[in-house]
Amino acid sequence: MNITVVGTGYVGLVTGIAFAEVGHEVICLDVDEIKVAKLRQGNTPIYEPGLESYLIRNIEANRLAFTTVPTQAFAEADVIFIAVGTPERKDGSADLSYIEAACRTVAEEIRHSTVVVIKSTVPVGTNECLETMMNTISLHSIHVVSVPEFLREGQALSDTFQADRIVIGAQDAHSSELVRSIYEPFERPIFLTDRRSAELIKYGANAFLATKISFINEIANLCDELGANVDDVASGMGMDQRIGRSFLRAGIGYGGSCFPKDTKALVQIAGDVTHDFKLLKSVIEVNNTQRHRLVAMAKAHFGSLIGLRVAVLGLSFKPNTDDMREAASLVIIDELLESGAHVVAYDPVAQSQAKRILSPTVEYANSVTEAIDQADACLLVTEWDEIVDTPVDVYCKLMKNPVLFDGRNCYSLDEVKQSTLTYYSIGRNDIIHAYT
Structure with missing residues (x-):
């Protein structure tokens, strides 16, 4: 089937590549010319394990293409998937301006009746409103279907090909069956419902x-x-x-x-x-409140953090991604800096992102060992394998003052008890060095 995906962010790119992988003909549309040029060359703009090899394979097989031209993207599309951002407004509501703009482009550019699938996360009732808007603009009938995404960053491919379920919310049997047939090659459970229920x-x-x-x-x-x-x-x-x-x-x-x-x-x-x-x-x-817990522990232990060299291990919000949106590290590092500490940070892939967000006073290390060398304290924030696999003895040997505040409970208590490390973790108060 010929599929167009509007948006090449995290959801859109993974969706487009996955469809191509199971045999559909896919073209992805994005307004960012630089991003599209890189994608055509087989370079992904996001960090996601394994994704780039899938991208290159499907480009070479001529099942996957990228464009910035709407007429080219929609010319032969049997179904159009929209996967653009719905960021948070200051009041907590979803900003629908990007998805409304994408839908308006679809309505203005299509040359035949079509089904539009909304992958973006939108408030209940949005799909209905978008359908009404597009049909007001377009000369061709448009049916909107809701197919919410359930991808976890760092595990997007497995979440796609081994999905627990695929939710399809539609108001008519024809649209529902058409979208179901697109997902049939994935051989995963499909749950059919109405649009509002799918959104919720x-x-x-x-x-x-x-x-x-x-x-x-x-x-x-x-x-x-x-x-x-x-x-x-x-x-x-x-x-x-x-x-x-x-x-x-x-x-x-x-x-x-x-x-x-x-x-x-x-x-x-x-x-x-x-x-x-x-x-x-x-x-x-x-x-x-929980995000402040590690710094509270550090302040309780040291009394004052002024002048202390504090290593922060892990910056992304979770392992296997460079995404720092709403990452605990942002709150923790700001609080450390406000408390007078000198912060040395390390993350395997997110440091380029961090440098654009965090204070320029933050120092960056090239490894775990470089970050903790001569540190007065260490805060473990993101449980990357590289960090978790660092033996406890390494902290004891390299740190000026071997005190570790483990925000992810990565180390076993038995291992820590056999070392000279002063160790604080979350909710494991039975260790001799634990926070009280």
């Missing part, structure tokens, strides 16, 4: 996962007060199949482009219909 499934899923994270972080904080071990508590809870073990890992909170934005957007959506989403408001509040 996306927000509901992310809100629930964020709730699990904030819940286990509150349990971890309680463990610190009661002398329990959150790892054991989470494992015991997770053995209950009604609960499950995933997303019950204590730490310093969630970040990224989805959970923070989508939780706040859902609170706003609820508020628009005068529903006070108290639970989700608390989830957001807990997450915002």
